[in-house]
Every structure is written in structure tokens, then in C-alpha cells.
Amino acid sequence: MSTRIQPGPRERLLTAAQRLSYEQGVNVGVDALLTAANVARRSLYEHFGGKDGLIAEVLRRAAAEDLDAYRSAIAAAGDDPRARLLAVFDMLDQVVSAPDFRGCRYLGADLALADPAHPAHEITREYRQSLHQLLAREVSRLSLPHPARVTDQLMLLIEGTLATGAARPAGHPARDARALAEHLLP
Amino acid sequence: MSTRIQPGPRERLLTAAQRLSYEQGVNVGVDALLTAANVARRSLYEHFGGKDGLIAEVLRRAAAEDLDAYRSAIAAAGDDPRARLLAVFDMLDQVVSAPDFRGCRYLGADLALADPAHPAHEITREYRQSLHQLLAREVSRLSLPHPARVTDQLMLLIEGTLATGAARPAGHPARDARALAEHLLP
DNA sequence: TGCGGAGTAGACCGAACGTTCTATCAGAGA
DNA sequence: TCTCTGATAGAACGTTCGGTCTACTCCGCA
Numbered sequence: 001m002s003t004r005i006q007p008g009p010r011e012r013l014l015t016a017a018q019r020l021s022y023e024q025g026v027n028v029g030v031d032a033l034l035t036a037a038n039v040a041r042r043s044l045y046e047h048f049g050g051k052d053g054l055i056a057e058v059l060r061r062a063a064a065e066d067l068d069a070y071r072s073a074i075a076a077a078g079d080d081p082r083a084r085l086l087a088v089f090d091m092l093d094q095v096v097s098a099p100d101f102r103g104c105r106y107l108g109a110d111l112a113l114a115d116p117a118h119p120a121h122e123i124t125r126e127y128r129q130s131l132h133q134l135l136a137r138e139v140s141r142l143s144l145p146h147p148a149r150v151t152d153q154l155m156l157l158i159e160g161t162l163a164t165g166a167a168r169p170a171g172h173p174a175r176d177a178r179a180l181a182e183h184l185l186p
Numbered sequence: 187m188s189t190r191i192q193p194g195p196r197e198r199l200l201t202a203a204q205r206l207s208y209e210q211g212v213n214v215g216v217d218a219l220l221t222a223a224n225v226a227r228r229s230l231y232e233h234f235g236g237k238d239g240l241i242a243e244v245l246r247r248a249a250a251e252d253l254d255a256y257r258s259a260i261a262a263a264g265d266d267p268r269a270r271l272l273a274v275f276d277m278l279d280q281v282v283s284a285p286d287f288r289g290c291r292y293l294g295a296d297l298a299l300a301d302p303a304h305p306a307h308e309i310t311r312e313y314r315q316s317l318h319q320l321l322a323r324e325v326s327r328l329s330l331p332h333p334a335r336v337t338d339q340l341m342l343l344i345e346g347t348l349a350t351g352a353a354r355p356a357g358h359p360a361r362d363a364r365a366l367a368e369h370l371l372p
Numbered sequence: 373t374g375c376g377g378a379g380t381a382g383a384c385c386g387a388a389c390g391t392t393c394t395a396t397c398a399g400a401g402a
Numbered sequence: 403t404c405t406c407t408g409a410t411a412g413a414a415c416g417t418t419c420g421g422t423c424t425a426c427t428c429c430g431c432a
Contacts, residue, residue: 009379024300027213030420040380041421051420103297107349111294114210128353152350153362159353160346163293164338167314167345176339183369195409216390226410227391237390 009043017058022102026055026109026120055109056119062105063127069095070134081141082185085154086178088135092158093174096165103166104159131155142185150184157181195229203244208288212241212295212306241295242305248291249313255281256320267327268371271340272364274321278344279360282351289352290345317341328371336370343367 006012016037020028030051034041048054070088077087095101102108106124113120136151144150157177164173192198202223206214216237220227234240256274263273281287288294292310299306322337330336343363350359 025298027298029418031418041382042423043379045421046378103293104349107289107293107353108297110353111289112211112213112298124353149362149365152357152359153366155354156346156350156359156362157342157366158346159349160342160344163290163345163349164342167293167296167310168341171338173338173342176335176342179335180339180343180366180370184366215388217388227412228393229409231391232408 009037009039010047012037013039013044013047013054014058014061017054018062021055021058022062022105022108023100026112052119056123059106059109059120059123059127063123063130066105067127067130067134070131074134074138081138085135085138085185086181088154088158089161089174089178089181092161092165092177093172096161096174097172101165101169104162107159107163128155131158144186153184154181157184195223195225196233198223199225199230199233199240200244200247203240204248207241207244208248208291208294209286212298238305242309245292245295245306245309245313249309249316252291253313253316253320256317260320260324267324271321271324271371272367274340274344275347275360275364275367278347278363279358282347282360283358287351287355290348293345293349314341317344330372339370340367343370 007015013033016039017033020033020036024032030041030044033051033054034044044051044054048057069091073087073091074084077084106127109120110124132151132155135154136147139147139151139154142150157180161173161177164171164176193201199219202225203214203219206219206222210218216227216230219237219240220230230237230240234243255277259273259277260270263270292313295306296310318337318341321340322333325333325337325340328336343366347359347363350357350362
């Protein structure tokens with residue numbers, strides 16, 4: 001087997017589309033994707049069936065990566081569930097402070113794609129559900145009276161952090177959200 | 187002076203664009219706007235110079251209306267600054283529970299328009315600044331040690347409410363956010 | 373050596389995009 | 403009545419959109 005100098009067109013297309021669909025939004029043109037990936041037009045339709053299929057696969061891949069980032073941040077914070085949950089906001093502080101941060105990819109996709117039948121919506125829904133479960137597992141260990149509600153509130157703080165980070169680049173929304181989470185988790 | 191059965195083309199265009207650019211996103215087509223407003227193509231370019239000008243004017247108008255809604259909710263809540271601030275979330279509960287709620291118009295515009303030079307961005311920035319001032323005025327009356335930070339946190343709760351409302355239509359994010367605000371405001 | 377599959381390059385399609393244009397019409401004012 | 407203004411209808415512009423198609427090239431394998 002020969003070691004590939006560069007990955008195949010499917011992989012290049014996914015990588016380029018993951019970056020471009022975030023930088024420019026999911027309404028980025030097919031030509032821009034093909035040029036950035038240096039891939040023939042035909043390859044897109046052979047591998048993904050069309051632009052929608054590519055966008056869907058990009059969201060699936062990004063979701064897996066992002067969920068891993070949450071899992072890593074939680075795992076690295078020790079055993080105390082409270083510390084593990086607060087660590088999420090420390091990780092988000094890094095994310096929203098990055099110079100190329102442009103908001104939540106999944107909310108952006110949901111808002112940009114008006115057609116409720118677009119496959120992207122189901123993927124974003126599953127992503128949020130997975131993240132919700134991730135948080136719920138930690139919250140449940142805290143033996144709070146209303147764990148479901150607290151989990152929803154943590155989700156709201158995360159969404160608020162990402163939205164505020166996109167809307168008002170100055171400031172540190174993740175720190176503000178973390179302080180609110182500290183109040184929330186006794 | 188004759189009483190107009192229907193408003194002029196400029197007004198019709200603004201009304202239709204305000205609705206359509208929210209329902210379908212700011213990337214809605216010009217043809218759809220003209221058809222919905224029942225207005226000649228030329229009128230758009232005479233009144234607004236182009237689609238960007240129309241979108242900008244729509245955002246200006248929507249911002250004025252939305253700020254008025256916040257002001258009204260605050261004013262109707264009496265004199266206690268804490269009650270006035272919490273009333274914002276009661277108002278938001280109505281907003282995000284509406285069947286046609288599709289998230290924050292201004293965040294949607296910012297995410298959809300990749301070009302940072304698009305006039306829409308300045309308008310959304312000013313809108314958030316005005317809303318921030320509105321909240322800051324109430325927060326300042328509470329004599330808290332860190333009023334600026336609390337104001338930022340309230341903004342984050344508002345953004346989080348709108349984002350969560352768009353992303354997870356079930357549930358009552360505004361109530362969750364209100365509970366967090368109650369912790370925040372002693 | 374020849375074959376088959378995968379990838380590239382690029383022309384091409386119909387449709388939609390934002391924009392500009394001409395032509396017509398209705399109403400108000402001189 | 404004549405004219406000017408603002409609106410209408412709609413053709414047409416060039417570009418870009420997503421998608422299909424043909425032709426050529428490359429490479430592993432038999």
C-alpha cells in the first residue's frame with residue numbers, strides 16, 4: 001500500500017466544506033467548495049449525491065468532533081460532576097475567543113435553511129440531543145431536585161455563550177455564563 | 187387628501203420584506219419580495235437602491251419595533267428594577283412560544299451575511315447596543331458591585347433564550363432563563 | 373499488455389439571482 | 403388640456419446557482 005501524499009477527493013471535499021460552510025455559511029456555492037477542495041465537479045455528486053448530501057455529512061462530522069471536544073473537556077476535569085460541568089465553559093471560552101469564531105454552526109444551519117425538510121435539521125437536532133444527554137449524565141450525579149430543568153438551563157447557557165460570542169466579539173461570554181452556572185450548581 | 191386603501195409601494199415592500207426575510211432568511215429572493223408586496227421591480231431600486239438597502243431598512247424598522255417591545259414590557263412591570271428586568275423574560279416567553287418563531291432575526295442576519303462590510307452588521311450592532319443600554323439603566327438602579335457584568339449576563343440570557351427557542355421548540359427557555367436571572371438579581 | 377475503475381477537466385443545462393432597461397398608465401398641478 | 407411625477411408591467415442583461423454530461427488521464431491489477 002502506498003502512503004497517500006494527500007487524501008482522496010471525498011476527504012478533501014469534506015475538509016474544505018467543513019471550513020467553508022462555517023466561514024461563509026451553508027449557502028456557500030458549489031463552485032467555491034470544488035475550488036477550495038481542488039476536486040472535480042463530478043466527484044461531489046458521485047460521493048455525496050449533491051450539495052445537500054455533502055452539507056449533511058459535514059454536519060455529521062462536525063457534530064462528532066464537537067461532541068468529542070465536550071467529552072474531552074469534561075473528562076479532563078476530574079471526578080467532581082460540578083467541576084466537570086463548569087469545565088465546559090472554560091473550554092467554550094477558548095472556542096469563542098478564537099479569531100475565526102463565527103457562532104454556532106448548527107444554529108447557523110438551522111436559521112439559514114428555511115426548508116424544514118432539509119436533512120441538516122435532523123442532524124442538528126440529534127447533535128443537541130447528544131449534548132443534552134452528555135450534560136444530563138453529569139447533572140444526575142448531583143442529586144438535584146430538578147435535574148431536567150438544570151440541564152436545560154445549562155444548554156441555554158451554552159447556546160447563549162455561542163450566540164453572544166458571535167454577536168458581540170468583545171467580552172468573555174463564556175466567563176459570564178460560567179458564573180451563572182456556578183450559581184445554578186450548588 | 188384621499189384615504190389610501192392600501193399603503194404605497196415603499197411601505198408594502200417593507201412590510202412584506204420584514205415578514206419574508208424572517209420566515210425564509212435574509213437570502214430570500216428579490217422576486218419573492220416583489221410578488222409578496224405586489225410592487226413593481228423598479229420601485230425597489232428607486233426607494234432602496236437595491237436589495238441590500240431594503241434589507242438594511244427592514245432591520246432598522248424591526249429593531250425599532252423590538253426595542254419598543256422591550257421598553258413596553260419593562261414599563262408595564264412597575265417601579266422595582268428587579269421586577270422590570272424579570273418582566274423581559276415573561277415577554278420573551280410569549281415571543282418564543284409563538285408558532286412562527288424562527289429565532290433572533292439579528293443573529294440570523296449576522297450569520298447568513300458573511301461579508302463583514304454588509305450594512306446589516308452595523309444595524310444589528312447598534313440594536314444590541316441599544317438593548318444593552320436599556321438593561322444597563324435598570325441594573326444600575328440595583329446598586330450591584332459589578333453592574334456591567336450583570337448586564338452582560340442578562341444579555342447572554344436573552345440571546346440564549348432566543349437561540350434555544352429556535353433550536354429546541356419544545357420547552358420554555360424563557361422560564362429557564364428567568365430563573366437564572368432571579369439568581370443573578372438579588 | 374490490456375482492462376476497468378476512479379478522478380480530473382470542463383463544457384453545458386435550465387433556473388434563479390440581482391440589476392437595468394423601455395414602455396405604459398394614473399393622477400395631481402399648472 | 404398639457405405636463406410632470408410616480409407607479410406599473412415586463413423584457414432583458416450578465417452572473418451565479420446546483421446539477422448533468424462527455425472526454426481524457428492515471429493507476430492498480432490480471
